[in-house]
Structures are given as C-alpha cells and as structure tokens.
Amino acid sequence: MNPGPASHAAAPDDGDARRLGGNRAKWWFMFDVIVAGCGPTGAMLAAELRLHDVRVLVVEKEPEPTSSFVRVVSLHIRSIELMAMRGLLDRLLERGRQRPVGGIFAAIPKPAPQGLDSAYDYLLGIPQPVIDQVLGAHAVDLGAQVRRGSAVVGFEQDDEGVTVELADGDQVRARYLVGCDGARSTVRKLLGVGFPGEPSRNDTLMGEMAAGAPPEEIAAKVAEIQQSARSFSFGPFGEGIYRVVVPAAGVSEDRAEPPTLEDFAQGLRAIAGTDFGVHSPRWLSRFGDATRLVERYRVGRVLLAGDAAHIHPPAGGQGLNLGVQDAVNLGWKLAGQVRGWAPEALLDSYHDERHPVAADVLDNTRAQVALSSAEPGARAVRGLLSELMDIDAVNRHLIEKITALGVRYDLGAGPDLLGRRLRDIDLGRGTLYDRLRRGRGLVLDRTGELAVGGWSDRVDLIADPAAALDAPAILLRPDGYVAWVGEHQRDLDEQLTRWFGEPATPSPGSPSH
Incomplete structure (x- = not known):
C-alpha cells in the first residue's frame, strides 16, 4: 500500500497531529515518521529520512544524552564506509582509535588478511556517547526534531497512519512509526510480533574501574586465567583504569537492574581468587547471551530496526553495526514510500534483505559463544578452527562475515557484483x-x-x-x-x-x- 506523497500544506505547526472534518474525520500530519529511540540506529534512520525531506520526530525516553563514561565500541568496516558515504567519518576519526581487524572472530588471535576489499580496512574503537552525539547532531542538523524524556507507551495504526501515545499523555500522529528503542523495545512488545530464540542462560559483567593490586601481579594472573577462561578479561584502559569482563554468579531476573561493584568483586574472587582491589567504578553493566530475532520487521505502518528487531551476545562487537546498517537500508525505502515514488514492494524488501543478515549474525555469535567455552570439546574445536584460519580464504571469510563486507542481497541472478556493496573508488573529482x-x-x-x-x-x-x-x-x-x-x-x-x-x-x- 502506497499512501502517496505527504501533504505539507496547512499542517499545524505545534508538532501535534490534528483530527479535522467532523463525521468524515481526516488526519493532518505534522510528521511523516516517528522514530522511537535516539540511539545510533534511531539517529541514523532520522538523518537518512531527512536527506529526502521526510518530516521526522524522534522520541527518546532518556531525558539527557548518555554519560561520557560508557563502553568503547568498535565500528566495523561496513559501518565506517557508511559514515564516509554520509560525510561523517572525519568527525569520528578525530575521537576514535584505529586498530587492525584481526582477532575479532571468537577472539582467536589471527592477523587480518591482506587486501581486504575496502579503502577503510580497520576497526574504529570509539566511546558510544561519541557515536550518539555525532549521529544525533547529524540528524538535528538535517532538520529532525528530537523530543527527550518522552517514552512511547502505546499506539494504534490504521490505513492512513499511526497514533502514538507518550508517557506524558500527549498523542502524536504520523504516517509511520519505527521502533529503534532497544532490546526491551516497547514498540515491539505492543506490536505483538513474534520474537523467537533462546533466553539468556549466562550473564557477563562488564565495566571500567580502578584496581589496587600492582599491575605486574594483575597481568600475570590474568594471563594464567585466560589460558582456559575465554570469557574473562582484565585489561588496562589508561590512567589506572581497567576494563573488566567477568562471568556473573547467575542470570539477572531484572535485565534493567545494573550490577554493583560487589558483584564484580565476587565474580573476580570466584574466577581469579582475588578481586584485585577494584574500586572507583566509572561504569558497570551486564549482558546476557539471549539470542532472538523478530519474525517480521514490518507490520503495516510500524517497523522495527536495531536491537528492537534482534538481540544476541556481543561476540565480535556486531550489535551497534547491525543496527546502523538496518537504518541505512530502511531510510531511503521508507522515504520513497512517504514521498510517493516507491514501487509497491520496495518497503517490504527491508525485511527481505535485513532479516537474513541478522539471522546470520545470530548464528555466528552462537558459534563464537560456543567456542569460548572451557569445556574440552569446545577447546578442541577452537584449536582446529585456529589452524584452519591460517588458510587465508578461511580467515578472510570470517572477517568479512563479522565486518559485513561479505553481505550480498539476493537481487536475482547476475554478475558477482550484483547485490554487493561497492568499495570507495577515486573519480575525476573526489571519490565515489x-x-x-x-x-x-x-x-x-x-x-x-x-x-x-x-x-x-x-x-x-x-x-x-x-x-x-x-x-x-x-x-x-x-x-x-x-x-x-x-x-x-x-x-x-x-x-x-x-x-x-x-x-x-x-x-x-x-x-x-
């Protein structure tokens, strides 16, 4: 169903939709699309829509942007390419740190294969708040409206649009709603779409904190433990701070409840026999190994993207990247639907293309988690895979899988280029x-x-x-x-x-x- 081009004339200017016309009610739309969530996925989607003059409102439940002390994440090659395509890469390079792409599959220490098909063949380690700030500013600069401290608590869709209810009692109306509101997505739950997969069976604690033990004592103990415990790390992070990853004592019943410093100390004592005198935490978090994928990315005029559509363990650092890539796939298609030029099946191709990509990511994270087990069988398979990765084609295949260079959409029979991304190349003036x-x-x-x-x-x-x-x-x-x-x-x-x-x-x- 194509609703036709958006009407921009005579719309109310206060940000709310109005119902007009008595018995034959008609909606005037102030917004074409409401995006729930202003994380990287939501901000990137809002910016992509604004490139096509789509009127966008982003609602974000958090009243303020994320604290500056939050985990560092890695932008993978394909995401770096997308940042370059939209003119954002220089801003991120100024505040990130480049590192080689080797050793990212199940943390098996292998060098990156030579000659990866990209002008940006590196990982970019960067604090997530920086990504949030850069993408959020990009969306606002392009004209997106952002409303913070405003959570979606309900919605109803009909043939013409979606009425969204916010926690403060306000209602807003748009042609489409996109849930980019994270792993515990309210939009997904209200939509009632199936979210099959496996629940979390193991929790892991992650944080940054200071330690009182001597650095040489920490290094020796950590090296000893990591011979068998692949899910543990305790590494220096500058200025006396350590990045700590340690198995939790159990699975949290309340996923929203953050761990305490004592939880970390107990986990460290259980695995290392000492808590290394940890103190002064900068941030603490927990993650599980739940693995789930929605059955549909679109139900009528409501769509899902990022963690709202798929959750998985952080093995390989793919989550944020997968969400940003969802946003860029969806943005122009949804814009075409709003502007009235999209072919009938274009918006549905979002699900058709991105659902298989997410399914592949879930499977490779399942494999990586299994390879990190200390059980003899898993250690034997890990050793065998490590040998196989000495073969360039094997190593290259796994790196391209993790970094999304290997994604190929099924666009029908044709040359190998068809359905693949194209690397940046020099042209007469500038680059592609x-x-x-x-x-x-x-x-x-x-x-x-x-x-x-x-x-x-x-x-x-x-x-x-x-x-x-x-x-x-x-x-x-x-x-x-x-x-x-x-x-x-x-x-x-x-x-x-x-x-x-x-x-x-x-x-x-x-x-x-």
Missing part, C-alpha cells in the same frame, strides 16, 4: 562515496552512453570512462549496494523503475513508461 552524501541513487557509467532521464530527481549520473570498475556501468542504491550491472539503456530503465519507481518523464531514447 563523496557522491553518495545526499542519499540518492547513482549510475556510474564508463560507456558515456547512458542517461537517468526522468529519474534525475532521485538518481545521479556520473560518466567516467576511467573509473576503476569491472563493469561497463552500474546502478548503486542509496545504501551503496549494486542494483544493476550492464551497458544497455533499456535494461537500466527497467532497474531504475524497479528500485526508484516510475520516471517523472520518459527517459530519452527509451520506450514510454
């Missing part, structure tokens, strides 16, 4: 990713004979016969994935229609649509 900053489609043509005609309001054309491209021409979607490879205008027009709807005017030299 520089030309994707507006979130539009892009035809990169080496033949000099193609045109985008009536799609020029949605798709750009670069004619560059010298482009380092193993194809005559390609069509790139706004998320950077190759939607077509070829050289004939008729074939290009067919794919432009498939992904970007009907042209505004007939394409030169092509049949009338």
